[in-house]
Amino acid sequence: MTTRHRVTFVQGEQRWELEVDDGETLLRAAHACEAPVHTLCNGIGACVQCKVRVHGDMAALSVPNHLERDRLGNIFHLTQERLACQSKVHGDVTVEALPVRLPKKKAQAAGMLRPLR
Ligand code: FES
Numbered sequence: 683m684t685t686r687h688r689v690t691f692v693q694g695e696q697r698w699e700l701e702v703d704d705g706e707t708l709l710r711a712a713h714a715c716e717a718p719v720h721t722l723c724n725g726i727g728a729c730v731q732c733k734v735r736v737h738g739d740m741a742a743l744s745v746p747n748h749l750e751r752d753r754l755g756n757i758f759h760l761t762q763e764r765l766a767c768q769s770k771v772h773g774d775v776t777v778e779a780l781p782v783r784l785p786k787k788k789a790q791a792a793g794m795l796r797p798l799r
Pocket of ligand 1: 709720721722723724725726727728729730731732733765766767768
């Protein structure tokens with residue numbers, strides 16, 4: 683039997699919640715519940731548009747891998763920021779969906795904000 687964890691996304695007053703299997707990425711969880719976590723690279727760790735801020739214990743997520751450390755630097759433990767596409771869920775966690783960096787209308791017009799396939 684697979685262990686399940688509760689993931690909560692927040693942005694302002696809005697909340698999105700769901701349960702996921704152990705090891706699921708935050709990005710796939712966000713897209714499953716339609717939380718506003720964006721991607722330009724379809725989750726390969728190249729665009730940094732999927733940044734989230736962890737509220738509470740970072741131990742509920744996988745340890746940042748080499749790619750994530752390269753993209754975020756070594757201050758992620760201070761900023762509590764993680765890449766949703768690289769962060770795997772191993773416990774109940776709440777994360778804040780950070781705003782997309784590109785102008786959203788421009789990114790949408792270019793077809794750059796899209797769900798995972
Ligand atoms: S989705 Fe592009 S870096 Fe995470």
